[in-house]
Amino acid sequence: MAIQSMDKIVCQIRPCYQCGTCAGGCPVFRNNPDLNPRMLIEKLLFGQIDKILQNQDVWNCCFCLTCSQHCPQSVDLAHILIELKNYSAKEGITPKSILDEMKILKKTGMTFELSKMVLKRRKKMNLPGILPPDLNGIQKILKTTGFDDRLNSSLAGKQITETSEEEA
Amino acid sequence: MPRYSENAFALFLGCTIPLRFPFIESASRKAIKAFDFETKDLPFGCCPDPLGVQSFDKETWAALAAHNLCLAEEEDLDILTLCNGCFETLSVANAELQHNDKIRIRVNKILGEVGKEFKGKINVRHIIQEFHDLRTLIPDLIARPLANCKFAVHYGCHFLRPAEILQTDHSEHPVILDELVQVLQGNSIPYLKKGLCCGAGVYGTDFPTSTKIIQEKLAEVGKTRADAIIVICPTCFRQYESGQILIKRNHGETYGDNGREIPVIHYAELLAFALGFNMSEEFNQHRIKLSFNEKLLEGGMGTI
Numbered sequence: 001m002a003i004q005s006m007d008k009i010v011c012q013i014r015p016c017y018q019c020g021t022c023a024g025g026c027p028v029f030r031n032n033p034d035l036n037p038r039m040l041i042e043k044l045l046f047g048q049i050d051k052i053l054q055n056q057d058v059w060n061c062c063f064c065l066t067c068s069q070h071c072p073q074s075v076d077l078a079h080i081l082i083e084l085k086n087y088s089a090k091e092g093i094t095p096k097s098i099l100d101e102m103k104i105l106k107k108t109g110m111t112f113e114l115s116k117m118v119l120k121r122r123k124k125m126n127l128p129g130i131l132p133p134d135l136n137g138i139q140k141i142l143k144t145t146g147f148d149d150r151l152n153s154s155l156a157g158k159q160i161t162e163t164s165e166e167e168a
Numbered sequence: 169m170p171r172y173s174e175n176a177f178a179l180f181l182g183c184t185i186p187l188r189f190p191f192i193e194s195a196s197r198k199a200i201k202a203f204d205f206e207t208k209d210l211p212f213g214c215c216p217d218p219l220g221v222q223s224f225d226k227e228t229w230a231a232l233a234a235h236n237l238c239l240a241e242e243e244d245l246d247i248l249t250l251c252n253g254c255f256e257t258l259s260v261a262n263a264e265l266q267h268n269d270k271i272r273i274r275v276n277k278i279l280g281e282v283g284k285e286f287k288g289k290i291n292v293r294h295i296i297q298e299f300h301d302l303r304t305l306i307p308d309l310i311a312r313p314l315a316n317c318k319f320a321v322h323y324g325c326h327f328l329r330p331a332e333i334l335q336t337d338h339s340e341h342p343v344i345l346d347e348l349v350q351v352l353q354g355n356s357i358p359y360l361k362k363g364l365c366c367g368a369g370v371y372g373t374d375f376p377t378s379t380k381i382i383q384e385k386l387a388e389v390g391k392t393r394a395d396a397i398i399v400i401c402p403t404c405f406r407q408y409e410s411g412q413i414l415i416k417r418n419h420g421e422t423y424g425d426n427g428r429e430i431p432v433i434h435y436a437e438l439l440a441f442a443l444g445f446n447m448s449e450e451f452n453q454h455r456i457k458l459s460f461n462e463k464l465l466e467g468g469m470g471t472i
Contacts, residue, residue, distance in 0.1 A: 027365040031380035060377065062369025063219045065329035069339050085223035094224060097372025101220045109213040111220070112187035122186075125194040125449050130186055133213035134235075137282040141235060144278050147228040 004083050006049060012080060015073035016041050022067035022077055028060055035060045037067050037077055044080075049087075058084045059095050089150060092157040102151050106142055109133035172290050177248035177298075178240040179207035180258065183214050184402040185250055191450035192402060195437035196250050196295060198445040202309055203302055207248060212236050215254040218326060219369050222257075230271065231278045233261035237292075238284040246291045248298060250436065252401035256326035256334065258292040263333045294327060296400045296435060297336060300344045306351045311444025314354035319438075320394040320430075321345045321356050322385075322408070324401040325365050348435060349398060352442040356398075360388045368407035382411040383421070389430060390423030395459065396431040398438060408432040409456055429456045 022037035023029050029036055035057050043052055052058060061081045068078040088094065094102075101111050110133065122130075142148050185192045200207055213236060214221070222229040237258060240247045249255040265272045266288040276285055299306075323342050331339035340363060346356040367381025386408075389397060399405050412429040415421050424430040431454065441447045451458050 027367060027381050028370060028374070028377055031384070032374060032377040056373065059223070060370055060374045062365055062367060062378075062381075063223075064325035064365035064369060066325070066365065069329050069331060082222055082226060086226055089224045095373045098220050098224055101217065101372075102224055105214055105216065105221065110183040110187065111214050111217055112183045114187050118187055118190060121453055122190045125190060127186075127190055127194055127197075128209065131209055131211040133211050134282075135213075137235065137284075138213050138232065140282050141231050141278055142228060144281050145225060145228040145231055147225050150225060 009080055009083055010044060010047075013041050013044055013075050013077075016045070016071075016075050017073065018042065019072065021070050021072060022075075025066040025070045027064055027066070028062055032060065040081075041075070041077065052084065053088050053091060053093065056088075056093065056095060058088055059098070061085075089154065092154050094154050099151070099154055102147075103155075106139065106148070106151060109135045109138040173245045175205040176245055177205065177207050177293070178210050178212075178243060178245040180212055180215070180236070180240075180247045180249045180254050181209075182212075182249065182251045182254040182402070183217075184253075184406070189402050189405060189434075189453075191453045192250060192405070192434045192436060195434065195440040195445075195447065195450050198447075199299075199436050199440040199443060200295075202443050203305065205298075208243065208245060210239050210243065210245075212239060215249075215251075215257040218253055218257045218260070227274070227278075229257070230261050230264065231275050233257050234265055234275045234279055234286045235282070235284060237262055237265075237290065238279065238286055240290050241287055244290075246293060248293050248295055250295050250434075251403070252294070252324040252326035253403055255292065255294045256329075260330065260333055262288065262290075262292055294336065294400070296327070296344060296348065299348055299435070299439060303348060303351045306439075306443075310352060310442050312442050314349075314352045314438070314442055317354045317395045318357050318392065319349050319354050319396055319398045320359050320362075320389045320392060321349060321398045322362070322366065322404055324399065324404045325369075327400060345398065345400060345435065349438070352438065354438075357392045357394055359392045359394075361385055362388075366404045366407040366411075368403045371407065378407075379411065379415065379418075382407055383415060383419075386412065386415070386423040386430070393425060394430060396433050396438075398433055398435050400435050402434070405432055405434055409454070413455060424459070428459065431456050431458045433458070 020038045026037050058081055065078045068076040216232045265286050328339040337344045349356040367378040371378045397408050409432045
């Protein structure tokens, strides 16, 4: 479950014969040619992992799993990209939108915060109150898995970028 | 998949539905009342999100999912989800933990810190599967037939894939939702690119591409002059509804009749409406106001 070694990932993509079925079905590639699933695999096969992780391309996968379902060689690219994103996050390269979500998860145990407007709307429909999740338990899990450390170091990295953007 | 618990479920609301689109929760609770099964609310946390959390740290994703599964296991209840994301996360994590000893041992070690243990004895179901199982009962319960209405249904990726684990329907040619619309006497219309993703997955990381994907889909739905888009997932709901509002604002484009947007409805809302429940408050909370009820009013179906 922990991040797979790069050798293992390369083993999984070895059956790929570059037919491009993954690219043909990819909803992102048809609109943004920067994310080319076939070429991602080619780069991986040639050991150019640094090139892949240099930019945020792997984060532009929308995880629809079409590539994994269509692949005639059963290469599960969507989940290989999950592994690569885990690598990328470990290196401190995580898009702001994902980090924002992770911050709320750590704070509330959910990925949204309850707004006053929604509370009012819930009352209008006589919905029962929201059962609060076991936040202590969730936060303990986040600490044990190392999620906390990863989030803190990612946020420290992110703050530097944000300051430089403001200066610019 | 056989049910573990008879006629009772732990209702898994997730985050987006109760905290952002509570009208979907309300409609689901109403629709469930018409059938012979009970639901129980449990203090579940985030499922967690199959894209964001899994991408950031897969082990945390598995452990948090297992934590939720444990809560339902302790109550001897199967889980019923209203959202494709929760459905995929909980189903896939459940399967991985059941069949992979290495992962289960690792996750159980983490869960040991909070006094829980994953046993792997329950099932995860999507509310649409449940309605589909009960579809033969629906015709007798309909109070408002949707006979004159045309609907464009959108399944959403995480209801269908990975097909070998979820086993909901054929991953490329699904029929469940079309059949459920037909059961309400509505017309499920064919349209091009029906199986294409809604693009919500890259909403945060690549907004322009996310918009282009939804524009592609909306252009096809628009050609069919559908009365509404039917979804079964709050993330698809947001992508279609907010997407249309943003596209109108940023690009001046609309896809419905007379320069209007196309209303978006979760199937649970459509079902609750057809079953005769008062849905005025739920529909009132939509940002794109429903137009298909005008048709129903013309047909003398009574007010919503």
